[in-house]
Amino acid sequence: MTPTRVRPRWALAVVTAGVAFVAACSDGGSPTPPPPPVSGTPAPGTPSSGPARPPATSTTKGTPDLSAPETVATGLEVPWGLALRSDGSALVAERKSGRILQVRPGGGAPLEVYRVPGVAPAGEGGLLGLAIAPDHDRTGWVYAYFTAAHDNRIVRFRLGSTAAPEVIFKGIDKAGIHDGGRIAFGPDGMLYAGTGDATDRPSAQDPDDSNGKILRLTPDGAPAPGNPGGKPVWSLGHRNVQGLAWSADGTMYATEFGQNRVDEVNIIRPGANYGWPEVEGTSGDSRYVNPLVTWTTVEASPSGAAIAGDTLYVAALRGERLWTVPLRGGPPRAELAGRYGRLRTVAVAPDGALWLTTSNRDGRGDPRPGDDRILRFPAR
Template sequence: MSHRPKVIAGVALAALLAGCGEQAATAPSPAASAAAPTSSAAPSAPATPVAAPDLEADPETVATGLDVPWGLAFLPDGTALLAERDTARVLRVRPGARPEQVLTVPGVEARGEGGLLGLAVSPGYEQDRWVYAYYTAAQDNRIVRFRLDGGGAPEVIFDGIAKAGNHNGGRIAFGPDGMLYAGTGDAARTATSQDRDSPNGKILRLTPDGDPAPGNPVAGSPVYSLGHRNVQGLAWDARGRLFATEFGQNRLDEVNQIDPGANYGWPEVEGTGGGSDYKDPLVTWPTDQASPSGAAIVGDTMYVAGLRGERLWAVPLGGGAPRAHFTGEYGRLRTVEVAPDGALWLTTSNTDGRGDLREGDDRVLRFPAG
């Protein structure tokens, strides 16, 4: 069944929007990193790999010749599902084998930054067999779920997220609490990010059926946090803390530590300096060094794929300066994920019309755990 976004109780939400003090603009603050989520819905700690990937080794090329790869999610057996933004294809990808098309998602309208975007695999996949996708349709952005065995058309579980040529968000992931989180964009309508009745410019927290998750900051609302411009990456650390990457406008891209009910300031503020009304980012970069997309966490390091910056950032969550890897080596980097075996998988995005093509693009690269 399709769900329209529920109306949010503005007065109640406003009472929850506690601002935070300023933090360093270029490196995470240890004090901020130690802060725990405040909601009763805070996720429990997931079992995450702790061995850092070997980024000095030559990567294994898992797949080549891809068309704007976007979402990437792993099945329990360690094989991956990959979404191609413009073709709407879902491919099964694994080392040593050619990519295998398993589905073309119907109803996808790929235009600009829209198309088939994020993928997520149900944490109960071995029982329910559900795979989830976020995509741009004729009228909106929406989330569907489907089974790979061809058991019927994809089921729309959440719709009504405004679409545009850019700022469609699109990253989805299951948290350690078993709930489905979705990062949305402002769809080039900046006011939506502060509109508590809009799902745009938000991080949403949903049940696997697409309903507002129990324990959200406002009962009956899907909104987990607001004031975002265009959320592109979601990742949890071993303590259950949620972090998100976000495109800035002209000055600063961001990594944010996400607290339930917090307001991250867009469009009133870009980067730090929001004062007590908004929560400052944990890390910022000039936009030409990042355009941060996918994110993954291994131990106490967050890996962030940079599009315009054409580099992989390693962000120490315990404090210290982020470190850049592969600057310009592979071109635009879209998605980074940790496989069940601890390897780091990285996708390029040079076929999206904004990159310089290299032989074999677009590719999936695999860096083994150290």
């Protein structure tokens, strides 16, 4: 599908709003099987020859017990974004409906608390990432990344409000695939957004284009202080970023969909170039940062990411498993393989519980009875 190109390449809007060739989809839908590994490609499921792992320090209580999940909600329509609240509940975004639901441990029917106007779902687009402002208890702000009629954009709003959401960033090109969509507040209080190349591969290398990037914004949508060149772009050369996470020492990690050969986990540094479309996976080119971990595309299609203790958790769509990556060293391990189908989003609560959403009703294969669902794995 040809991407919808928007000019300018990005646009700040701190105002109230009225309302190439791709052999494998970013979500792993009907992809071409990967070819045999080429010379220099790490073995499947093992770390690449990328940057050394930094030390990590535990950020939560206990370790998630992956053997004893609680089903928090079932029957959802393609849950995508997930944001945990201070009261122990969670907000979940339905990609197609534009609804934001509140769910709580212990069961009970999900409660619709907001509906984002203007959502135009198509392909992988729709209502995608959610984030709760660090000062939410004072301001009430909730943020969402979604596909509108002509672009992808980021808005903020207050639950229960009848006012139109405030557009804080717009002009991110949309397409049926490689739409990005993950947003998260970092430990610095800034808002980060992962975008896809929207099938326009050269855009990932264009520093003046918001696609194929990780963006770093103030809560109002302006380029954050300290960004390279004073622009919204924090890092470039990405194909489709859908997972963002930080360890206790402030190191940033991101998951990325590959094309034919490998998917990636990267350590993100300001101004760094991660190579797409010139590079997929590990390269010997010093201009580009090598990934920390790679997997074959059949094993992964990595979406959400979260850190509990010294472990990075990565939800895999096509791979239908939860990857655990020890940040102090050691090989990644596959958990829950094939048990719940396609896994979209993972988040870790302050009490150490791990929340996980499935993505089995998004038109890629036969839906499983009772899906989609949200699972909660309590801390040991």
